[in-house]
Amino acid sequence: MADRSASRGTVSRDQWAAQIAALGDTRATSRSRKAPITVGRIVDTAFQLVEAEGFEALTMRRVAAALQTGPSSLYAHVRNKAELDDLLIGELCAKVTLPTPDPARWQEQVLDVCRQLRDQYLRYPGISRAALAGTPNSLDTLRIGEGLLTILLTGGVSPQSAAWASDAAFLYVSAHSFEASLRQRPEEDGDGADRAELIERFKMLPESRFPTTVAYARELTHGDEHDRFDFTLGVLLRGLVPATS
Known part of the structure; x- marks a missing residue:
């Protein structure tokens, strides 16, 4: 073995120590390297917190701590808690499938959309409270309003009644889901x-x-709760008289 080492050239003790130190630095760098903060990671972390502890526990500081960073790092991507809330509701609304409006099934279609949204809210205790806080800015959230309004108009409901009914349905889904989360x-x-x-x-x-x-x-x-949910929306929808009748 001594002869083979000599033929390759012997590494000095200092060189060997430097190589070992470099390996240690590489491991330390690998351990300290963090994934970049993105809007997607912020939203995913917020959902995890709400699912585990409820919406009331969600703060920008808690999200930052979960991501092992400071709140200021989050503000570079999400302006404030209100914007984070809007993003969360938008993510849930994006998972709702809107049907092709059918004038023969418009009441059933509205109820189905509302059920889907309710089920998304109920996955995250108290999160529907964010939908009650203000005017939505997320295009995914506005997509639900657009879908409900289109279904109602296709069913022959007058524009003003359709506008108020779509808003009332969205409000009821949010309020019902929030109350249900309190009961849970x-x-x-x-x-x-x-x-x-x-x-x-x-x-x-x-x-x-x-x-x-x-x-x-x-x-x-x-x-x-589901029986009462269907009943209340049914009362709302049956009270809408198609404009053509």
Whole structure:
């Protein structure tokens, strides 16, 4: 082995030490190298936080900490929390499939779009609160409004009624989803009540003052959230009279 080493040229101790040090620097550089901050990474991280801890826990500082950076790094890509909220709602709206408007099925189509949006919201507890905060700027969010309005107009609803109905439907989906997310929270104070408990509470009311509530306690508490969702939107849609009738 000594002869083979000599024929190749012996590396000095200092050179060998330098090579080892270089390897260490490479490993350190590899460990310290971070993926660049992008809007996509910010949005993905925000979704992860909301899914794990709820929308109330979402702040720019929390997103920055999860990305192992400072808040100022985020502001180079997302101006503020309001813009982040708008991006999140836009991402969810982008996953909704809009149908080709069919005048024979317009009510069913509106309900289907609203159900899709509701299901997206319910994946991330409380996130629909962001949709209630202000006017959307995301084109993906505006696409839902465009789709609902087009379906309603295709069904023969007058322009003004269609405009108000599409806005009311979007508002109801957001509010319903937000309330549903509150119901999904684990009860911290033990004050939650299931349907049986609610019926008993209603029946405990003095019948002389609440005769109708006591008599219809079961009807008042009947149906799950999806049943009530479909019912409410059905009432809205059936109240729309096609302009041609």
